[in-house]
Amino acid sequence: MTRNQAIFAFDAMMLVGFCAVESVRLAGIAFHEWLGILLIVVFVVHLLLSWNWVSAQTKYLMRGVARDRIGYFLNLAFFVVAVIAMFTGIAISEAVLPAIGVIVPRNNFWLKLHSVAANVMILLCGFHIALNWDWILKTVSHVKRSI
Numbered sequence: 001m002t003r004n005q006a007i008f009a010f011d012a013m014m015l016v017g018f019c020a021v022e023s024v025r026l027a028g029i030a031f032h033e034w035l036g037i038l039l040i041v042v043f044v045v046h047l048l049l050s051w052n053w054v055s056a057q058t059k060y061l062m063r064g065v066a067r068d069r070i071g072y073f074l075n076l077a078f079f080v081v082a083v084i085a086m087f088t089g090i091a092i093s094e095a096v097l098p099a100i101g102v103i104v105p106r107n108n109f110w111l112k113l114h115s116v117a118a119n120v121m122i123l124l125c126g127f128h129i130a131l132n133w134d135w136i137l138k139t140v141s142h143v144k145r146s147i
Contacts, residue, residue, distance in 0.1 A: 005146075007049055008139040014042050018125060022118065030095035037096060040086050047079075071131050078124040081117050088114035 001009075017039050024032045047054070057064065057072045064072075090097070091110045097103070129136070 001146075002142070004135075004139050005143055008136070008143070010049065011046065014039070014046055015125075015129075017042060018121075022122065033089065033093055033096045036086070036089050043082060043086075067131075074124065074127055074131060078121070078128055081120045081124060085114060085117035085121055088117060 017035060020027065021032055021035045021039055027035075054075075057068060061069060061072060088110045091104065092107065092114055093102075093104065
């Protein structure tokens with residue numbers, strides 16, 4: 001398996017996890033929160049796997065083509081919104097924090113901010129996939145050929 005194929009498999013699993021964590025009504029709040037905590041770890045690993053791209057794009061941001069700049073700022077927005085969703089999710093926890101003995105009072109501001117951030121994350125995730133669709137198709141075709 002090539003590095004790109006491994007990244008693709010990891011990203012595909014991350015997308016499935018992201019879709020699952022967004023199905024709060026189906027799975028329940030405890031599943032949502034514990035999977036959300038797991039996805040924080042997955043999110044960090046994804047960033048580390050993509051660090052060469054992040055570093056290169058940051059270094060050559062103004063010299064790159066418009067598509068690269070759009071991708072960079074889309075990913076930056078996705079990162080910021082994801083961090084907001086993660087931290088507000090922890091702040092409004094109804095299952096994870098009580099399970100470890102931490103009780104937090106209900107706060108509608110954090111709840112609304114979490115909801116908005118989660119909805120924006122879904123939108124940005126779609127844009128992220130669309131912007132990388134050519135890489136996705138290329139990687140899938142390489143995987144199919146190697147099977």
